[in-house]
Amino acid sequence: MCLSSRILNGKTRYFSTLRSSHTENKCILSVPVSSLSHHHLPILLSRATVSGLLLKLPLVHSVLRSLSLGPTPSLSFSFLSLLRRFANMTLDNYSLNIAISAAARVPSLDVGSQFHALSLKLSLASDSFVLNALINMYSSCNYPASARLVLDSAPRWASDVVSWNTIIAGYIRGGMPNKALQSFHQMAKEQVRLDEVTLLNVLVACARTGAMKVGSLCHALVVLNGFEINCYIGSSLVSMYAKCGMVEEARRVFNRMPERNVVCWTSMIAGCTQSGRFKEAVDLFRDMQIAGVKADDATIATVVSSCGQMGALDLGRYLHAYCDGHGLGKELSVKNSLIDMYSKCGDVNKAYQIFRGLTKRDVFTWTVMIMGFAMNGLCVEALDLFAQMEGEDKVMPNEVIFLGVLTACSHGGLVEQGYHHFHRMSKVYNLVPRIEHYGCMVDLLGRAKLLAEAEQFIKDMPVAPDVVVWRSLLFACRASGQVGLAEYAAERIEQLEPKRCGGHVLLSNVYATTSRWVDVNNVRTGMGNSRTSKKPGCSFIEVDGCIHEFFAGDESHFETEAICNTLFGINELLVAESFLILLPPTITKGQIAQVIVDFLEVAVSCVVFLKGFYPPRAFERRRYMNVVVQKAVHPQLAGYIHSATSGLLPFIQKGLVERVVVIFYDKAHVPVEKFVFKLAVNQSYGSKIEEASLEFALRAFLIKLAVAEPLTRTLPSDGSWEIAAYFRSLPPDGEKEAQLWIPTDTKQWMQPPQITPIKSMSCDPVKMQLYLEQPSRTEPRDPPTEP
DNA sequence: ATAGGGTTAG
Incomplete structure (x- = not known):
């Protein structure tokens, strides 16, 4: 037994809590919190009871807190039940709060709901600490609706901003950002005063849903309330603006931030990657290194993605080596983006080498590899890989992976297989095909020259065809010289997108293949006269690790046609x-x-x-x-x-x-x-x-x-x-x-x-x-x- | 007590 304070080196929370809450500086067990296990508990209890220490409530709380915050939060449950059984201790609101927080940390809905029942029995459920702990517990266990129920059934005076913040965070964690925004509105209606955490959470919800208006409102509220634009608020503002398609605004916020850490930089870099500003993303990554901020895996993942999307293989390889040299890139997201980058740059072998070396693979991993095979013409390999994934039965397919599978079928001319997987998608996996999947199927049928079937397929679609669908059909008409159908598709595109150049180029190509040069000219001159203009294409070239970005200008148009x-x-x-x-x-x-x-x-x-x-x-x-x-x-x-x-x-x-x-x-x-x-x-x-x-x-x-x-x-x-x-x-x-x-x-x-x-x-x-x-x-x- | 950034897409 150790009763001397000297031995307690203050390294662990357990001992330091004991010291700060107790002037006597006494210790009941010389085992650091990190190595406590269940068999220590009875010893802890007996020694504490013998020395009479634990009967003092503040000490009970501090021991419970240490256990709850330690590596094994469930120890606090066991200790609590020992206390109740052998020391006849009744639970007060504070111990209950700690226990519920521990259940949230495990997380265990089972234990948590038992404590919920206990707090109702002890009439402590309306205590604002217990209430918030319960809300947090249900949120952490991914039961945001139950969390909401707890809030709604508590008396008004018991809840506060923290309750609402926790509700909003819970909906976001559960993948229901719309519900989060609803709760925010409700909170405003109930006239609960918001704080920085509220705005931070709501900004995340706006980023996920693309709610630009509410997002800008939050920005205004940050300023109006005089909240500092710190790293937390700044990062979510940058991310929100970027995800809502306002990269310029994101950049403005970023530039004005007084202080920037990795997360701020990564938000901005990711914002550029997501909006197609790949070169800017890479430039920012360099600026970040000049600013002396160390990158982490999230940063690398997004920069590598930029490299892949602009085909900068040398730079991608550099980042790969950079990871190895800096102990980075251990996370799966980095491996996934590397696989994607190598595939997009044409080095499928390297991509597959990384893929094979992985012991853990998530949906992203399989999707990028299947996509990688498909886009490099290895369509059978792509389908085999999908079969392998289904066989392993560890990862649940989602909508996106089916896009990869259907793309493989389309590029490989595998019509039967395409239909097969398209049907399995809804029948086996209960996934509703989206317009993108229908687009893939039209592309598949078009490439296989089954134009009548493609046309019928479009007619039978339960969703309205979009421009991509019509463009796929129009593109397919070129190979078969089906002018009539092409003109029909071009009209549909014109209707859907009157301001864009739409199907003009494709239509003129159909005319060109059928040698209808007068029509080719008409379409071309028509494009010049009306306001339709082609969005400038963009290409990149990498020279000695330096990226040069080029836009297709109007001047080069003539050559493009010749080519x-x-x-x-x-x-x-x-x-x-x-x-x-x-x-x-x-x-x-x-x-x-x-x-x-x-x-x-x-x-x-x-x-x-x-x-x-x-x-x-x-x-x-x-x-x-x-x-x-x-x-x-x-x-x-x-x-x-x-x-x-x-x-x-x-x-x-x-x-x-x-x-x-x-x-x-x-x-x-x-x-x-x-x-x-x-x-x-x-x-x-x-x-x-x-x-x-x-x-x-x-x-x-x-x-x-x-x-x-x-x-x-x-x-x-x-x-x-x-x-x-x-x-x-x-x-x-x-x-x-x-x-x-x-x-x-x-x-x-x-x-x-x-x-x-x-x-x-x-x-x-x-x-x-x-x-x-x-x-x-x-x-x-x-x-x-x-x- | 509640809190920020990342990888796939016809």
């Missing part, structure tokens, strides 16, 4: 030669380098042609990969390009070449323009690749190059040009193959160059980007803003 038409032509060629798709020849890793080298030779030739550096007769029109290209035929020119590109073969095979650059100089040998081919060949990639898919990916570069001239600058006369290769690491001096390559002393620009992307692609294991580097113009060019 689309060329692509349609290619599509038709592919359809005509569909045996290629049925029996795809595969090539090995060694052959990949050869394909790339051949491609580079042609591409460099096209670049030089495009710049008009030599007279056109130095080139010849040739067919390469089914597109028309300009191949150099002048002996010296062709010889230079051939030897330079083919000399790269051994280094590309070893994965040593990072960039192949065509540089144009002025007469002072200062670069005027660079065409950069950034290259990555994954060396660890094991399996073979389809030659057709690699060719298809590379061909897109040649098509883009053919129309890239307007993006480039006029060359000064008497300049020069050369082919340069940037190596990841330099080959040893003695190597024979390396002797062709000499270090170049290209002058550098003073300012970072202006980057213009031309094309990027990812076709495992090859990734390639083509972009222009030009010296910066003095005045920055703003991207066109959205209408």
